[in-house]
Each structure stands twice: as structure tokens, then as C-alpha cells.
Amino acid sequence: MAKNMTIHLKVWRQAGPEAPGRLVDYTVKEANEHMSFLELLDVLNEQLIKEEAEPIEFDNDCREGICGSCGLMVGGTAHGPQPRTAVCQLHMRHYNDGDTIVVEPWRAAAFPLIKDLVVDRTAFDRIVAAGGYISATTGGAADANALPIAKEKADAAMDFASCIGCGACVAACPNSSASLFTAAKIAHLALLPQGHPERTRRVVNMVDQMEKEGFGDCSNHAECEAVCPKGISIAGIATMRREYMKAMLSS
Amino acid sequence: MSNRGKSLIAAFRSPVGKKVLTGLTGLGLTLFVLIHMLGNLSYLSSDPDAYNNYADTLLNLGPVLYIIELGLVAFFVIHIVIGINIYRRKRKARAVGYTQYKSVGQPSRLTISSKTMIFTGIIIMVFLVFHLLSFKYGTYYETTTADGAVVRDLKCLMTEKFQQPLYAFGYPIVVILLGFHLRHGIWSAFQSLGATKPRLTPMIYTIGVILAVLIAVGFLFVPLYIFFSQESFSCVLPS
Numbered sequence: 001m002a003k004n005m006t007i008h009l010k011v012w013r014q015a016g017p018e019a020p021g022r023l024v025d026y027t028v029k030e031a032n033e034h035m036s037f038l039e040l041l042d043v044l045n046e047q048l049i050k051e052e053a054e055p056i057e058f059d060n061d062c063r064e065g066i067c068g069s070c071g072l073m074v075g076g077t078a079h080g081p082q083p084r085t086a087v088c089q090l091h092m093r094h095y096n097d098g099d100t101i102v103v104e105p106w107r108a109a110a111f112p113l114i115k116d117l118v119v120d121r122t123a124f125d126r127i128v129a130a131g132g133y134i135s136a137t138t139g140g141a142a143d144a145n146a147l148p149i150a151k152e153k154a155d156a157a158m159d160f161a162s163c164i165g166c167g168a169c170v171a172a173c174p175n176s177s178a179s180l181f182t183a184a185k186i187a188h189l190a191l192l193p194q195g196h197p198e199r200t201r202r203v204v205n206m207v208d209q210m211e212k213e214g215f216g217d218c219s220n221h222a223e224c225e226a227v228c229p230k231g232i233s234i235a236g237i238a239t240m241r242r243e244y245m246k247a248m249l250s251s
Numbered sequence: 252m253s254n255r256g257k258s259l260i261a262a263f264r265s266p267v268g269k270k271v272l273t274g275l276t277g278l279g280l281t282l283f284v285l286i287h288m289l290g291n292l293s294y295l296s297s298d299p300d301a302y303n304n305y306a307d308t309l310l311n312l313g314p315v316l317y318i319i320e321l322g323l324v325a326f327f328v329i330h331i332v333i334g335i336n337i338y339r340r341k342r343k344a345r346a347v348g349y350t351q352y353k354s355v356g357q358p359s360r361l362t363i364s365s366k367t368m369i370f371t372g373i374i375i376m377v378f379l380v381f382h383l384l385s386f387k388y389g390t391y392y393e394t395t396t397a398d399g400a401v402v403r404d405l406k407c408l409m410t411e412k413f414q415q416p417l418y419a420f421g422y423p424i425v426v427i428l429l430g431f432h433l434r435h436g437i438w439s440a441f442q443s444l445g446a447t448k449p450r451l452t453p454m455i456y457t458i459g460v461i462l463a464v465l466i467a468v469g470f471l472f473v474p475l476y477i478f479f480s481q482e483s484f485s486c487v488l489p490s
């Protein structure tokens with residue numbers, strides 16, 4: 001039998017981008033330890049619908065930590081206190097009966113707020129469009145063994161490719177920098193031969209776009225790595241800097 | 252492969268370029284404060300002329316000294332201008348702050364040091380002006396060394412200044428703040444220059460912290476020694 005819990009929430013409510021926002025107090029009496037944090041919000045929304053109040057808007061999709069849709073500041077930490085998980089994988093068993101939890105949206109000028117806890121993360125799409133792609137010939141798929149890649153390189157590239165683009169790095173960064181997101185893509189493709197044709201312009205254009213979107217600069221706080229649900233290392237940011245310097249010297 | 256004809260200046264203004272410059276100038280300035288600290292320790296040498304001789308050697312470098320000084324000025328200016336720019340952009344990048352914010356700890360390097368770089372930096376910058384006015388451009392005393400050479404008596408100027416409580420205690424406060432600045436700054440410079448590997452990062456960070464402590468502590472000895480010994484002195488103006 002799941003333990004029943006009462007959880008108090010302070011949730012950021014904001015009707016629209018220009019509307020004033022504030023933290024609103026809610027209490028969920030029927031929480032239980034097996035619920036994920038998003039399920040707790042579902043239960044709260046059911047409650048609100050029954051009271052004919054406006055339910056809380058929050059982004060979510062797969063609810064298994066792979067789509068990158070969800071993302072909330074829970075108790076002052078991106079995706080909550082549990083390391084290496086998205087907020088959909090955070091379970092109420094990590095909380096105690098009667099706890100009060102503050103829930104806020106990602107805060108960054110480059111992630112304008114749409115409603116309540118939902119922010120616009122299309123800035124990430126534009127960074128990827130600026131260079132986070134490769135050129136591949138169309139037609140029949142090439143033989144997988146035609147392009148040998150060392151196991152260690154493939155593993156390292158996969159570690160960077162595991163970025164789900166949730167934006168926690170930006171949200172947790174004291175400077176609201178998108179360096180970890182941008183660097184993950186650059187480091188991933190720099191490790192693989194498929195990434196080589198656009199290697200130089202990729203890093204320059206993606207870094208340019210990152211700046212244009214209004215993200216702050218990196219100060220090497222490394223808080224991004226600590227909150228990343230995929231544990232992507234800031235070694236990627238060091239790689240991005242090396243790639244950038246190489247691009248400058250080679251042109 | 253084209254990178255849209257980006258000029259070198261534009262590259263150095265980019266988010267990556269700014270970090271590279273901050274790291275390079277930061278490491279240069281770290282080397283400078285390290286040498287400065289070691290030089291200061293010669294005040295405590297058993298040879299009474301050690302400090303003045305060291306200063307005299309530097310003063311006699313002539314054009315080389317000017318090149319070094321010009322380089323230092325350039326390093327300070329670049330480091331300060333970019334530091335302020337990064338701070339201003341950071342302020343703009345998050346218009347609405349969090350009601351609650353908690354660092355999750357390891358592997359985060361978010362510390363009181365990393366969060367206060369702009370403040371410790373500005374204090375050091377302001378201090379630098381007064382520091383140069385007190386010493387480099389301070390009263391010119393002269394003395395004759397044991398070898399019979401007539402040199403600037405900076406040692407006496409230091410004694411005169413650090414016997415005053417404002418100097419003796421104000422200076423250590425700034426030096427401790429410098430230590431905090433370097434605690435984040437040294438490792439950060441390596442990361443900014445891309446000169447790190449995940450396996451080496453903890454070691455680079457630890458060496459940075461040790462160096463920061465050594466520099467800060469090294470600078471503390473002389474002013475505190477002068478203040479607490481309160482030896483009598485008399486400085487001589489050039490005739």
C-alpha cells in the first residue's frame with residue numbers, strides 16, 4: 001500500500017508572456033510516494049479542474065526522461081534534487097509528508113515565458129539549425145562498416161549526443177549561458193568523421209547564434225553539468241573552445 | 252571551409268573568444284602576482300638590502316620594464332573590460348530571477364568564489380590604483396646599499412606605510428579577496444583555454460586552490476610583520 005502524503009506547492013502562475021506572475025500556494029492531499037513529480041502536478045490539475053480553476057500549464061511528453069520536453073525548477077534546482085534525471089523521473093518518495101516545494105519555470109531572457117511553467121525553447125532549435133547537422137548523401141544507406149570509428153570515440157560521441165535539449169543547463173546557469181547545450185552538439189560531431197565536412201563553420205556559426213539569442217556567457221561554474229539529466233560533461237565546453245580556436249587559425 | 256570571413260577581432264568578441272582572452276590574461280596576471288608575492292618576501296630576508304636590490308634590478312631593466320608594464324596594463328584592461336561585459340550580459344540574460352535557487356554540488360564548481368568574481372575583481376581594480384599611488388608613485392626615498400650603490404629605498408616606504416593600521420589591515424583584506432578570485436580563476440582559465448580533460452580537472456582545480464592560498468598567504472607576511480614589529484625607521488629624501 002502506497003504511503004499517502006500531503007504536499008504543499010508554491011507554483012509560478014502567469015497568464016501570458018506580458019502578464020504579471022506570482023507564486024501561488026496549493027496543497028495536494030492525495031499525493032503518494034510512487035507518483036512522479038509530474039503526476040503530482042496532474043493530480044493538482046484534476047483538483048483545479050474540479051474547482052473550475054485554470055489548470056497549471058507545464059511541458060511534458062514521454063515522461064521517461066528521453067524527450068527533453070519537461071523541465072521545471074523544483075525546490076530551486078533544475079529538474080529537482082535527484083541527479084541525472086529529468087523532472088518526470090523525480091518521484092515523491094524523495095520527499096516527506098508535509099513538505100513545501102517551490103516550482104518555477106526556466107528563467108532566461110532567451111527562453112521567453114509562454115504561460116505558467118511553459119517557456120519557449122526554440123532558441124535551441126535555431127542554434128542547431130546554425131550548424132548542428134551533417135551532410136549525408138541520399139540514396140541507399142551506406143554499409144555501416146564502411147566508415148570505421150574507434151569504439152572509444154563512438155562512446156565519447158554518444159555521451160555528448162545524449163543531450164535531450166531540455167534547457168536545464170541554461171536554467172541552472174547563473175549566467176543563463178547555453179554553452180553546455182551548444183558544446184554538446186559540437187563535441188559530438190567533432191568526434192565523428194561524419195561531422196568533419198562542416199567542422200569549422202559549425203562551431204563558429206553555432207557560437208554566433210548562441211550569442212544572438214541572448215544567452216549569457218559561460219563563467220565555468222559547471223552547475224550545468226551537475227543538473228544535466230544526462231550528466232553531459234563540461235569537457236564538451238573545453239572541446240568547443242578548442243574547436244573554435246582551431247577554426248580561427250585554419251581560415 | 253569558410254567561416255563567413257570572420258575577422259580576428261570579431262572572433263575575440265564572441266562568447267568563446269572572450270573566455271580565451273580572459274583565461275590568457277588571467278593566467279598572465281596570476282604569474283605576475285606570484286612573482287610579485289615572491290619578490291615581496293625578500294623584505295624579510297636577513298640581507299637588509301635584498302628588497303631594495305630586487306626593486307633596483309627591476310627598475311634598471313629600462314625598456315624591458317616598460318614593455319612588461321605596458322603588457323601588464325593591456326592584460327589588466329582586457330581582463331577588466333571583458334569581465335564587466337560578461338557580467339552585464341549575464342544580468343540581461345536573466346531579467347526575472349528565481350525565488351529559490353540551490354546549487355546541487357558536485358560536479359558543480361559553483362562556489363562563493365565563482366559567484367563573486369566581478370566583485371572581488373572590481374575591488375582588486377580599485378585597490379590597484381591606490382596601491383600604485385602608494386608605492387610605485389609614492390614618496391621617493393633613497394638609501395645607500397652595503398655595496399655603496401644609491402638606490403630607491405622602497406623598503407623604507409613599505410615600513411612607513413605598513414606601520415599604519417589602514418595599510419596593515421586593508422591590504423590583507425584585499426589579498427584574501429584576491430585569493431578567492433584566484434580559487435575560481437586559475438582552474439577556470441584552463442577550462443576557458445580548452446586545456447582540460449575530465450580526468451585532469453579535479454587536479455587542475457586543486458592546484459589552482461593551493462596556488463590561490465599560497466599567493467594570498469605569501470602576501471600577508473610582510474604587512475603583518477611590519478605592523479606587529481613596529482621597528483623604528485627613518486626614511487631619507489634624495490638630497
